[in-house]
Amino acid sequence: MASIDGALLDFKRLDRLATGDTAIHRLDPRAKVLATLVFVVTVVSFGKYEVTPLVPFLIFPVAMVALGNLPVAYVIKKIALLCPFALVVGIFNPIFDREVLVQIGSLGITGGWLSFASIVMRSILTVGAAIVLVGVTGFPGVCLALERIGMPRVFAVQLLFLYRYIFVLTDEGSRMERARKLRSLGKKMEPGIFGSLVGHLLLRTWQRAERIHMAMLARGFTGEFHTRRDTRFGGRELLFLLGWSTLFIILRFLNLSQLVGSLVTGISP
Amino acid sequence: MHMADALLSPAVGGAMWAASAGTIAYCARKVRTDLADSRVPLMGVLGAFIFAAQMINFSIPATGSSGHLGGGLLLSVLLGPYAAFLTIASVLVIQALFFADGGLLALGCNIFNLGFFPAFIAYPFVYRQLVGAHQTRARMTMAAIAAAVTGLQLGAFGVVLETVASGQSSLPFSTFVVMMQPIHLAIGVVEGFVTAAVVSFVYRARPELVPSSPGACSAGSRPVRGVLLAFLAMAVLTGGMVSWFASKDPDGLEWAIGKVTGKGELPGPTQGIHGTLAEVQRKTSFLPDYSFRKSGETGKEGAQPAGQGKDKGESRVGTSVSGVLGACITLAVALLVGFLLKKRHQSA
Numbered sequence: 001m002a003s004i005d006g007a008l009l010d011f012k013r014l015d016r017l018a019t020g021d022t023a024i025h026r027l028d029p030r031a032k033v034l035a036t037l038v039f040v041v042t043v044v045s046f047g048k049y050e051v052t053p054l055v056p057f058l059i060f061p062v063a064m065v066a067l068g069n070l071p072v073a074y075v076i077k078k079i080a081l082l083c084p085f086a087l088v089v090g091i092f093n094p095i096f097d098r099e100v101l102v103q104i105g106s107l108g109i110t111g112g113w114l115s116f117a118s119i120v121m122r123s124i125l126t127v128g129a130a131i132v133l134v135g136v137t138g139f140p141g142v143c144l145a146l147e148r149i150g151m152p153r154v155f156a157v158q159l160l161f162l163y164r165y166i167f168v169l170t171d172e173g174s175r176m177e178r179a180r181k182l183r184s185l186g187k188k189m190e191p192g193i194f195g196s197l198v199g200h201l202l203l204r205t206w207q208r209a210e211r212i213h214m215a216m217l218a219r220g221f222t223g224e225f226h227t228r229r230d231t232r233f234g235g236r237e238l239l240f241l242l243g244w245s246t247l248f249i250i251l252r253f254l255n256l257s258q259l260v261g262s263l264v265t266g267i268s269p
Numbered sequence: 270m271h272m273a274d275a276l277l278s279p280a281v282g283g284a285m286w287a288a289s290a291g292t293i294a295y296c297a298r299k300v301r302t303d304l305a306d307s308r309v310p311l312m313g314v315l316g317a318f319i320f321a322a323q324m325i326n327f328s329i330p331a332t333g334s335s336g337h338l339g340g341g342l343l344l345s346v347l348l349g350p351y352a353a354f355l356t357i358a359s360v361l362v363i364q365a366l367f368f369a370d371g372g373l374l375a376l377g378c379n380i381f382n383l384g385f386f387p388a389f390i391a392y393p394f395v396y397r398q399l400v401g402a403h404q405t406r407a408r409m410t411m412a413a414i415a416a417a418v419t420g421l422q423l424g425a426f427g428v429v430l431e432t433v434a435s436g437q438s439s440l441p442f443s444t445f446v447v448m449m450q451p452i453h454l455a456i457g458v459v460e461g462f463v464t465a466a467v468v469s470f471v472y473r474a475r476p477e478l479v480p481s482s483p484g485a486c487s488a489g490s491r492p493v494r495g496v497l498l499a500f501l502a503m504a505v506l507t508g509g510m511v512s513w514f515a516s517k518d519p520d521g522l523e524w525a526i527g528k529v530t531g532k533g534e535l536p537g538p539t540q541g542i543h544g545t546l547a548e549v550q551r552k553t554s555f556l557p558d559y560s561f562r563k564s565g566e567t568g569k570e571g572a573q574p575a576g577q578g579k580d581k582g583e584s585r586v587g588t589s590v591s592g593v594l595g596a597c598i599t600l601a602v603a604l605l606v607g608f609l610l611k612k613r614h615q616s617a
Contacts, residue, residue: 007324008324011367011368014367015367036373037373037374040274040372040373040374041279041282041283041374043274044274044275044277044278044279044282044374045278045279048436048437078369079369081369085271085272085273085276085371086273086274086275086276089273089276089432089438089440089445090275090276090437090438092438092439092440092444093438093439093440095439096439096440096441096444097439111439112439115437115438115439118437119275119276119437119438120275122274122275122437123273123274123275126273126274126275126372126373126374127274127369127372129372129373130365130366130369130372130373131369133366133373134366134367139363139366139367142366151290151293152293152294152297152298153297154297154298154300154301154309154355155293155297155355155358155359157309157313158309158312158313158316158355158356158359159359159362159363160313161309161310161312161313161314161316161317162313162314162316162317162320162356162359162360162363163363164313164317165313165314165316165317166317166320166321166363168317169314169317169318169320169321170317170320170321170324172321173321173322173324173325174321174324174325176325177324177325188327188328188335189325189326189327189328190327190328190330191327191329191330191459191462191463191466192466193327194325194327194338194463194466195463195465195466195467195469195470196466196470197325198322198325198338198463198467198470199466199467199470199471199474200470201318201321201322202315202318202322202467202471203471203474203475205314205315205317205318206311206314206315206475206478208314209310209311209313209314209315210311212310212314213309213310213311216310223309
């Protein structure tokens with residue numbers, strides 16, 4: 001029960017971040033979505049054993065968190081969960097790939113550990129980018145951007161519907177689960193009970209959907225949502241997108257970490 | 270089993286994005302033209318329902334572990350494949366954005382693995398065939414288990430193919446398959462049981478919500494099946510190809526590169542010998558480089574610091590393999606979409 005409510009609170013908190021009103025929040029969502037996509041593709045395009053060139057890319061999420069006035073501790077906590085699947089798969093790299101690639105003194109680092117470190121680094125960057133994007137844009141904003149870029153309208157409406165009712169239905173689901181728990185003296189749920197509990201939730205959902213549809217028709221719904229903040233892709237958006245993209249491409253071909261390293265070691269060997 | 274950005278290469282991620290985006294576009298058209306108006310809010314609210322249902326855990330008997338509903342098959346049974354695919358895709362978009370399940374680039378893979386396989390393979394070819402015209406509770410349970418297992422096996426295999434083709438993981442293809450498939454067999458059986466429990470509950474309460482006529486699913490007719498089987502055969506073929514590459518070439522190259530240079534990425538402290546080693550690397554690693562390089566990529570060379578030279582040959586094999594695989598998948602999906610569109614024209 002605590003876990004459901006906890007997950008919901010977490011979800012709502014991330015959702016509320018998008019109500020901020022900084023310069024980053026006010027940018028047209030398309031600029032932010034496209035910049036994030038360029039970022040993710042660039043990060044992912046690095047070779048398997050490259051760790052250090054990835055580090056400078058942290059500037060993007062860090063700058064967005066700073067400019068968007070997002071709570072730093074919360075974002076770090078979200079990123080720290082990482083993606084369990086990537087870690088589980090990645091941890092096999094050191095086992096299968098034992099070629100020593102880097103020698104620091106007498107310590108040899110195998111390719112497996114290098115590529116594992118690379119996977120962790122990629123996880124941090126890509127997960128961070130996704131969370132920051134939602135935090136400074138909000139889900140409706142991301143949908144709007146995707147629709148203007150060319151996503152089918154039916155799918156955009158679907159996403160917005162889903163988004164609106166997630167909060168209602170997860171609340172309802174967690175209430176049902178709490179009620180069951182209180183009445184069953186902490187017994188665990190069997191699949192059969194789960195079937196009828198979730199079946200009930202489904203029936204209620206279905207009836208709700210029918211009511212919603214009639215109510216929407218009565219208010220003149222024609223298959224389109226109208227959004228409040230109408231932004232346009234202007235000069236600032238162009239600057240934002242081009243600026244970040246240029247930086248990513250430069251960082252892709254220029255190993256900043258190594259340059260800085262050689263500069264430092266060159267000056268003070 | 271959400272695929273993650275960190276394990277993907279841009280070619281594989283991009284190809285799967287294209288495949289999923291194409292399927293979404295096709296399903297969106299299909300839903301707009303075919304379905305009753307009242308289905309549109311229903312899809313949205315059912316997506317939210319799947320979300321809520323996934324948060325409720327149940328305990329799996331005799332194991333002590335707990336599981337939750339996947340939902341792809343359940344949605345297919347209730348909504349039919351097209352609306353179900355859109356609904357699953359929308360749930361995955363929310364998961365990618367809010368829960369960092371996978372990530373943005375991996376979204377294409379996830380929609381394909383968790384949406385396409387249950388909605389367009391497991392539901393029409395397994396569930397519908399097994400349930401038949403007269404659905405009973407026993408048949409429904411059996412069909413749901415078989416369909417859930419099929420969908421999850423294909424999805425897990427998709428994850429393996431995408432991971433191996435991307436080349437970020439060192440797991441050999443065969444080991445990975447042996448790890449993934451049995452786990453997902455168990456998950457599939459549980460998913461099937463739970464789906465059957467929910468469907469049969471709804472069937473008892475409001476039978477009209479569970480469509481029984483095979484006509485509700487137009488993807489079940491024969492010509493499409495041929496295309497889908499061809500698609501599957503192609504996937505297996507490319508899978509075999511990838512495993513061959515993955516098990517032989519990169520290892521060989523790694524060995525060669527390791528032997529030739531003896532060094533990888535150079536950290537700060539060893540900068541002193543960096544220059545000479547870089548020279549060696551520059552000379553030696555050109556040979557494996559050129560043999561795999563496409564003409565368009567030569568321009569990049571000058572911009573890259575020499576320290577990155579060591580894995581260039583290796584990653585190039587990876588990208589060329591994944592490029593070929595990506596092209597195959599996109600081609601297959603494009604063909605599939607085209608074929609379905611053509612068929613719709615004929616039947617209209």
